[in-house]
Amino acid sequence: MSLGSNDILSRTSRNKLYIKLVEPTIILHGSPEDSLGCFLRGELILNLTKPTKIKKIELTFLGKIRLFIPRADGEIASSNNFEEREVISHTWTFLNNLSSSNIDNDSDSNSNKSIHSNNSNKSLVSRLFHSLSSKKSDSSRYTILKKGIHTYPFELFLPGTLPESINTNVGRITYKLSARVLKSGVFTKIRKSQHVNILRTILDEWNQGKVVSNEWKNVCKYEVSFLKKAFPIGDCINIEMKLIPKDKDKYDLQYVHIDLVEKASYNLKTRPKPNVQESTICGIKLQDFIEEWTDKDSNNNYSSHIFKFDKNHSHQQQNDNETNRDESLNSKELCYHETISFRLPNSSFSIHPTYTSEPITISHDLKFLFCLRTFTNNNRLKYKKFTLIVPITIIASKCKDDILPLYYESENDNDSIISTASWDEISFDDVSLPPSYESSIYGSKNNSSVNLGVSL
Incomplete structure (x- = not known):
């Protein structure tokens, strides 16, 4: 080699x-x-x-x-x-x-002790002889x-x-x-x-997407989706966010604040409980959103109907909107929609990879703070806020080159926001095994x- x-x-x-x-x-x-x-x-x-x-x-x-x-x-x-x-x-x-050297040193010391006990005043000849024998033994060291x-x-x-x-x-x-x-x-x-x-x-976390959807206190419905679960340090997290107020005349979305939170905990034998430290790495605030009018879902299954994304039918949808432009807005729902690019710091000192071991554990969460504006019966302004926490995985930037790119199917699934990843079959016949x-x-x-x- x-x-x-x-x-x-x-x-x-x-x-x-x-x-x-x-x-x-x-x-x-x-x-x-x-x-x-x-x-x-x-x-x-x-x-x-x-x-x-x-x-x-x-x-x-x-x-x-x-x-x-x-x-x-x-x-x-x-x-x-x-x-x-x-x-x-x-x-x-x-x-x-050095092993032979140790043996020689022991033999030399023993001979020195015996000579010293028999004759404390060694002659010059004996000392010269001992010096010559020591030099010969040094050659084996x-x-x-x-x-x-x-x-x-x-x-x-x-x-x-x-x-x-x-x-x-x-x-x-x-x-x-x-x-x-x-x-x-x-x-x-x-x-x-x-x-x-x-x-x-971890390849599975890299290639799997994530969708989080729910309803908050009968005020609004929301959905947040990611194309993958794991992100290298310095990478950009692409987030698809949608929110629908239950009453479009009563609530409107003011802003969304997104923070990346890193939590580190470690166990010491001298401490009965793990020590935990939490810090906010970075964050962004969004105030401008795309407002879209969508058909109400009679089955209340907004995740599969309201939020579906189909590029093949985009032109047909525009034509339908033009045809039905005079339709009453009472049959529509207001959807706040935004595609967000959340950039991770490109520094291993400010952010660390997600880590799980016996002594040290590091986890990461994206914390979404939604703020909606409403008016009370007395026509007074009031704000309602709620928080959504989504766990994500951060990997080292050097791992990015070691991961295969994502491949998407040519046809989108009408009932899914994100494309389904598909992998080519891999043959292992020509792969040589390690020793x-x-x-x-x-x-x-x-x-x-x-x-x-x-x-x-």
Whole structure:
């Protein structure tokens, strides 16, 4: 396996250590219960400017959960006060001469003690002899690597139950590769580390639409629809909103306020209850709406009749409106209709992906505040407000390129607001499977551990 870095490394003027990953961002597909996991693959590259005595070469992959401990009022006072535990740990040992070194050191110390007990005044000859024997034993404590580039490929299976990488003000989950080379002489260590970003995407939530419809206190009927349930950070949420007052002469829609609310909760072993923090990420206010007159539904099934959307019959509907333009408005209903584009912030610092794990949970809701104006019997102005909360899923922006685009049927369903997604059949005959779990995990001098069941 070659990652094309030989030309860059050959021009360096000093010893260098590099970590090159096949996939810098690891994406887990599906929920923790359904995900099959994936592989972490790469190369550890050591560039030597001259023949060098190397004692040990090792690489460690470590995942940690760190939760910050808040004050009594729930605020995070310092990032130095935290709880931490390991999620996964694995070590590759590519070269190790330290085991023989430890044996030699023990034998040397024992011989020194015996010589000292027999003769406290050692002669010059004995000291020279001991020095020569020590130099001979030193040669077995290292391996001389020639000048040039030395490549060590590595691979590790990552289970689908691993929590994703996240960094919030309440805690973080990080994964890191750390390489270390021990050599003889001055400046005996060469180190290199690199963070590994693990993300998760759920295809079902991405491709499924959502429709929320109801009636509020016999005042109005409303419907809010989305083409999908999951949205990448920085993406635009397209919302189809419709509202029909029960009495068009008594109520009219003044404005709609939409807020994106993020709620983060985390569990500490020192606290009996989870700590919850809620914040409003962004919001918009709408005051201009399209007013449409629609036929009353005798069955009161406005979701299937009033709100249906059929492009093929749009011209016919216009002709019908012209034909029936003299019809009494008493047989019509006033519908406030608007297509809304709600832009998510394109910053991983201001908004985080929706996240569910044992220590940290992050959820997102779109909060709709509807305000209707009415007049009392005394002809006094009065406002009526109600709130609609719709849960949505936010995913990392890097997951957007990993998801197939939506495909729609050519003919719209007359009883549905949104088009039904259809997927082409996919053949898996030519798809090559990854190496087996055993061949990637078990090997000489490799140690790994996964810890997912320890609660904080």
